[in-house]
Amino acid sequence: MALLTLADAKAQLNIKSDTDDDELLTYVNSVTTVIEEYIGPVEPREVFEQHNAEGGRRTLVLRKSPVLSLTSVEPLLSGGVSYPVDGLVLDQDTGQVYRRDRGWFRGLLGVTLQAGRTDPDPTINLAARMLVQHLWRTQRPARSGAVAGSGDDYSASEPIPGFGYAVPNRVLELLAPYRLPPGVA
Structure with missing residues (x-):
């Protein structure tokens, strides 16, 4: 069971071609570690x-x-x-x-x-999709030629303790109900 599939990420990013599949798969594979740092194991x-x-x-x-x-x-x-x-x-x-x-x-x-979890809540999958979208946008130029993420809903003006700028607040807000109790890794 994967937290996020390549198809999930492509749907979130509205990508129809397979041109960037190898690069996108790197993003897909990396988000599980980040999310599990915050909420504990997802994949059993x-x-x-x-x-x-x-x-x-x-x-x-x-x-x-x-x-x-x-x-x-x-x-x-x-x-x-x-x-x-x-x-x-x-x-x-x-x-x-x-x-x-x-x-x-x-x-x-x-x-x-x-x-881990036998059947992760769809909210966790949505958070993973949004994290991939955030990370993908930081590496792709926007259509206007500006750096993606600048001035949009994904930009981060303050680092998040323990996560820096890599995880936007909206992702952490989605994961908040699943957050590990203090002292649990």
Whole structure:
């Protein structure tokens, strides 16, 4: 599943020919990384994380969210305890995991999970389309000969913290409902 296809980008840009397909595909392939930096994984993938619960922890907070499912929570050192996933409770949006029996996690643990979204909201796709459009316009001269993006709705007069000028505010506004909680990567 792709966040954005070449056909999506061409439709957004009203491009009918295949002359620029190779260049446009570079833009299409780059927007997923930018959007996932802001809202977390979109395309489902397996993720492995290490968590140190040496002193004991009631909750593990996974670093990648949203989380589709937990695959395993295993000790990384011999003699450690495994935690069967059917004995765990997962908050998919925040990535918090705790034991059903309210016990503690202990030891150095390896957590394997599936992160991403099974059916991303169309708003995320629209944001990706608009980001491609913004980036494409910054590289293409406008019909009047002016630099594309200057003075239009895509120009950025202030850098956006963490994103600079590459992501216009309108894209971030579309993604705001999906933004990661503070401290989650």
